[in-house]
Amino acid sequence: MNASDEANTTLVVGGGLAGLATALALRNIAGLSEVRIVEASTDESFNNIQEGAGVQLGPNGLRALRFIGGEALLSKIMENGVELKGTVIVISSKMDPMVIPDTAEADTGLSQVFIPWGVMRSLLAEQLPSDSISTGVGGDITGYQPVESTIQPMITPDEPFLPQSFDLVVGADGAASTFRHLIQNDATFLPPNEAQAARRSDLKDGGRMNIKAVVPKKMDEASFKPGHSYAHFAAGGGVACFAGPASADSTYWAISIADEKKDEETEDVFEFLSDIDMNDNKAVKQTLLSKLKGLELEECQFVIDLIESTESECIYLQRSIEAESIGPSLVSKDNNIVLVGDAAHCMSNSYGQSSNFAFEDAASLAVCIRDGKDLGSALETFSESRVARCIEMQTRSAERAAKAMKGEQVEDVSKWIFEWDIQ
Ligand SMILES: Cc1cc2nc3c(=O)[nH]c(=O)nc-3n(C[C@H](O)[C@H](O)[C@H](O)COP(=O)(O)OP(=O)(O)OC[C@H]3O[C@@H](n4cnc5c(N)ncnc54)[C@H](O)[C@@H]3O)c2cc1C
Incomplete structure (x- = not known):
């Protein structure tokens, strides 16, 4: 018996990018044949390639994906996405923009690639x-x-989710994770009647609303440098605007808006969009446009034009949330549950690395199971290495921010992030 034999029947809970990549890695790398995925969203939603907005894949994520799905998967990603050549920071309408070339390819041999989120999921x-x-x-x-050495996921203590039990359950259930709560509290059930709150109990809100979309039109090459992402940080740090190519014939935009203080005395905060239904995308679009137009900044015009040409149902909303802490372990004491993706490490200051880190998780977990002498030690090795990587990312980000505040020269954390390789 080795770790692969002990993880013979595996259930992946969550069919987001982390769950799908992990299931594929467990099949292709660890040689597990009985890996099943359950996804809460409907079939229609799961198969909608327009869902979400887009993700930026760095050399680390691409390396993990190549390891998981081979050159064939990497080629499909390159065909469906777009290689990024650099970033243009729009400073003000009176100053020339700052162009920062992307050095990922020169540094690592792999460039950064942007791809529509739903397309990545379908690949x-x-x-x-x-x-x-x-x-x-x-x-x-x-x-x-x-159930002996296996576990059976349950809806209630009396109602099994499925009739069978599993050697291993992979919690790929996103930021508001059931399985993270169970592991961290050494529990077998969420507290009755408080399941929803328990899943979010260790998440803190970063005080920003992120709004994104991909628009099915090519970036206008007369106004924008091909292959470049554009960014403008409006004065005061309240609003950041981003846009860039999402594929050969589509463009993404993203806006990050900080909450405002409603009342200086009570310090009550006003969340952008708090007074409208988050599912009413038409209202979201109108409110966003009026906020941006209200800034009266020419520098934001590049995103205003894109938002105006966006079908409201394509808009994707995300609060900036993060887990209070990462770890100490991503594995349950009985070695039957392991966390990947946002369930494992929902981080701020992550340089947009959530998906890349999820792909790293998938490849690492599969290698640990392939090479482990038993499942317990394989999962422990995985957990230790992933927690260490996430904590180092947080530490480097914090140090960078502290130095930047003092006006000191800062490290380019991306270089360290991109160096990651399969151990
Ligand atoms: C629909 C969607 C669109 C997104 N679009 C973008 C984007 O455009 N840009 C971006 O940067 N990030 C986006 N994200 C987030 C991004 O994918 C993640 O931050 C990152 O890839 C890590 O992925 P994850 O699989 O760990 O978490 P998630 O992407 O949150 O996926 C978790 C999945 O698990 C499912 N799930 C949760 N609980 C259960 C359960 N109990 N049983 C079964 N299924 C469950 C959810 O429905 C979800 O599909 C999106 C996420 C989703 C779900």
């Missing part, structure tokens, strides 16, 4: 046997019960 999903993915299920799992 991963199509590598997996379609009957291994079940949609519209799993959202009601609140715990598990041990």
Whole structure:
């Protein structure tokens, strides 16, 4: 028996980028054949390639994906995404913009690539046997019960989620994770009647609203440098605007808006969009446009034009949230549950690395299981290395921010991030 034999039947809970990449890695690298995925969202939503906005893949994420899916997967990503050549910082309409060339390719041999989020998900999903993915299920799992050396996910203590039990459950259930709560509290069930709150109990809000979309039109090459992302940070730090190519024939935009103080005395905060229904995308679009136009900044015009040409249902909203802490362990004491992706490390200051780190998790977990003499030690090795990487990322980000505040020269943390390789 080795770790792969002990993880023979594996259930991945969550069919986001982390869950799909992990299922693929466990099949391709660790040689597990019985890996099943359950995804809470509907079939229609899961198969919608327009869902989400876009993700920026760095050399570390691409290296992990190549390891998981081979050159064939990497080629598909390159075909469907766009290589980034640099960033243009729009400072003011009276000053020339600052052009920062992207050195990822020169430094690592792999460039940074932007790809629509739904396309990335579909590229991963199509590598997996379609009957291994079940949609519209799993959202009601609140715990598990041990069955000899396996575990059975449960809806309630009396109602199993599925009739069978599993050697390993991979919690890829995103930031508001059931399985992170169970591991951190050494519990087998979420507290009754408080499941929703418990999943979020260790998340803190970063005080920003992020709004994004991909628009099906090519970036205008007369106004924008091909292959470049554009950014403008409006004075005061309240609003940041980004846009760039998302694929050969589409463009993304993203806006990050800080909450405002509603009342100086009580320090009540006003969340942007707090007074409108977050599912009412038309209202979101109108409110966003009036906020940006209200700034009366010519420098924001490049995103205003894009937002105006966006179908409101394509807009994706995200609060900036992060877990209070990462670890200490990503594995349950009984070695039957392991966390990946945002469930494992929902971080701020992550340089937009959530998806890249999820792909690193997937490749690392599969290697640890492939090479482990038993499942317990394989999962421990995985957990230690991933927690250490995330903590180092947080430390380097904090040091960078502190130096920047003092006007000192700062380290380019991306270089360290991009160096990651399969151990
Ligand atoms: C629909 C969608 C669109 C996104 N678009 C973008 C984007 O455009 N840009 C960007 O930077 N990031 C986006 N993200 C977030 C980004 O993908 C993640 O931050 C990162 O890739 C880590 O992924 P993850 O799989 O760990 O978490 P997530 O992407 O949050 O995926 C978790 C998945 O698990 C499912 N799930 C949760 N609980 C259960 C359960 N109990 N049973 C079954 N399934 C469950 C969720 O439905 C979700 O599909 C998006 C996420 C989602 C879900």
